Amino acid sequence: MTTVGILYPGHAAEDDYPTAEKLLGPDVSLPVVHTYGEDLHAVDALLDLGRSDRLAVGAASLSKYHPDAVLWACTSGSFVFGWEGATAQAEGLAAAAGVPATSTSFAFVRAAQALGVRRVAVAASYPAEVATHFAEFLGRGGLSVTGLSSQGIVTAAEVGQLDPADVVELACAHDTPDAEAVLVPDTAMRTVALVDEIEERLGKPVLTANQVTIWAGLRLAGHDGAHDGPGALFRTGRS
Incomplete structure (x- = not known):
């Protein structure tokens, strides 16, 4: 079993993760823990949403699932920090979680590559x-x-x-x-x-955001096999 812990801001489309579990099969677990902040697509609100202390609290809540990797499942709450800031954010999350971690923004870049x-x-x-x-x-x-x-x-x-x-x-x-x-x-x-x-x-x-988040988490956890989907990304099996 490969377990990728998902830190998800608020409530909107978190049911994408159980949907993905069904597509990917019984060897993949994607437990979701929610973080909270102002629900607003505005730079100041997003910088607050992605604060390191918020993510550290979420990482602590994920620990009961014993994840192999943790993903900050928020694109805007990572890229607004810029490349260096998002790098520091991911490094802080990894330190708090004690396992490899990254964010959806970096997942997009890695998936394209x-x-x-x-x-x-x-x-x-x-x-x-x-x-x-x-x-x-x-x-x-x-x-x-x-x-x-x-x-x-x-x-x-x-x-x-x-x-x-x-x-x-x-x-x-x-x-x-x-x-x-x-x-x-x-x-x-x-x-x-x-x-x-x-x-x-x-x-x-x-x-898409939830798709690449899951893919990147599985790669961080060492799970790099091909699947039937979702999308060409998962069918390649490339890391």
Whole structure:
């Protein structure tokens, strides 16, 4: 059994993790512990949400599951710190948890690298200011953003209420012809059960926040085998 502890902010799309457990089989466990802060896609609120003391409390709560790795399942609450700040955040989380740890923001970069893609389109639910921070973070990771959407949705709770059809349309509407993959960066958006459908429509890999979070956690835990999904990322089995 490989256990990846998930620190998830608030409540929105945390049911993506039991959905993923069913897809990945009985050898994968993804226990979720919630952290709390202001539910707002604004830089100051996100910096507060990702504070090291908040994550340390969450790591302590995850310890009862004896995780092999821990993931801060929050894209915006990591990339707003910038590359260096997000690195320090992940290192602090690893120290608090006593196991390898990272965040969704780094998971996106590593997943793109594993697929061998450099040019990506971003279908973001965030306001423009927050979405721009994500594009800058991807740039630091060596990725070129060919298109950046900002839907202007202010809270994670609102994102969690999107219908599956709306999520699919959001991803498909913001592809660009020169993008090698499409990135959907909000862990508040239910996407795990939709990745394959979006990929079929676009004809290219799709990376979503909860999907890459799980993938990165499994890789940190030493579980690098291929699965039937979700998405091309899991089918490659590449670390």
